[in-house]
Amino acid sequence: MNRVIAAIDNAKNIAILSHIKTDCDAVCSSLAFKLGLESIGKNADVYIDSGFSEQMVTLPYFDKVNNPTCKTYDLYVCLDNADIDRLGKYKYKIMKHRAISVQLDHHGTNTRYCKINYVNEKYAATCELLYDFFGAMNIKINSVMARLMLTGIYTDTGKLSYSNTTANTLFVASRLLKIYGESLDTVCRPIFSSKTYPEFCINKIAYNNAEFFCDNKIGIIVITTENFKSANATIDDTHGLTDILLSVKSIGIAICISQDISQDNCYFVSVRTKGELSARNIAEVFGGGGHFNASGCKIFDTLQNAKQNLLQAAKEELKW
Ligand SMILES: [Mn+2]
Structure with missing residues (x-):
């Protein structure tokens, strides 16, 4: 961590980058980081090549994302991004400027693609890591940074309920809530209780499409292009669909397969597991990765093959 601090100390204009198919931890850590750097006299711009959910758009300072103020940078900082390809089109910035790139991340599968890499899997969220970093x-x-960081922690931990939540996570959340100074529901309600109509529709479809295997220990939801069209929804509305399956007592492995509407035979897959079952093992079969209980991958194949192969990998993880 000290090497990252030294690099930041020596920089004036800093670019902050995070991942495609973005999430609240990525957006909130990037914005909180920007505000933190500005408070010590740096210029910082945030670049995220992604669509954004309606919940993200209402976050404080969201208008600063992809709204640069500098032309050149003397440091590139990647946050919450395990793999260079997940920077989308901004990966070329790192490829070109690797000598002046650093990163902070909490993904165990991080490929250490920057010059200086601080990766620590003990943190449930990059926003939790940032607390120690700051x-x-x-x-x-400040209060706005605390609100952003609480949002990232709450979303990456399923409201402090997933297995990645540690005593330190709760401690940091408690400190941040104190700094934020307002009630917790003003953090949570805009994120967890503000489904848009398309999101509601895609949830309804997900319930209908859910299939169960192996004595209901494996659940699979498929969302097709037709489903997206009929719900008027996008891939950004599919966050949390695996929770529908995980809420079922018998389920150990939950898989959501979403068709990429922009190309044929391409599917985004998210895998969630409970306890000792590894989501990462399953995602890695298809070249993906992530966290132990929460991973993802992209599959280029027919839906039938994708589903069959995922089911097979899940069965193997289950030792079925
Ligand atoms: Mn994260």
Whole structure:
């Protein structure tokens, strides 16, 4: 971490990059980081090559994402991004400027693609990692930063309920809530209780499409292009569909397969597991990765093959 701090100390104009198919931890850590850097006199711009859910758009300072103020940078910082390809079109910035790139991340599968890499899997969210980072840099966390960081922690931990939630996560959340100074529901309600109509429709379809295998221990939801069209929804509305399956007591492995509407025979897959069952093992069969209980991959194949092969990999993880 000290090498990252030294690099930031020596930089004036800093680009912050995070991942495609983005999530609240990525967006919130990027924005909180920007605000933190600005508080110590740096210029910082946020680049994220992704669609954004309606919930993200209402986050404070969201208008600063992909809205640069600098032309050139003396440092590139990647946040919450395990793999260079997940930067989307902005991966070329890192390929070109690798010598002045650093990253902070909490994904165990991180490929260490920057010059300096601080990766620590003990953190449930990059926003949790940032709490310690700001402490080490003597950056004071203000109320807006605290709100953003709480949002990232709450979403990456399923409201502090997933297995990645540690005593430190709860401690950091508690400190951040104190700094934020307002009630927790003003953080949670805009994120967890503000489904858009298309999101509701895609959830309804997901319930209908859910299939169960192996004594209901494996659940699979498929969302096709037709489903997206009829719900007027996009891939950004599919966050949390695996929770529908995980809420079933018998389920150990939950898989959501979403068709890429922009190309044939391409599917985004998210895998969630409970307890000792590894989601990562399943995603890695298809070249993906992520966290132990929450991983993802992209499959280029027919739907039938994709589903069959995923089911097979899930059965193997289940030792069925
Ligand atoms: Mn994260």
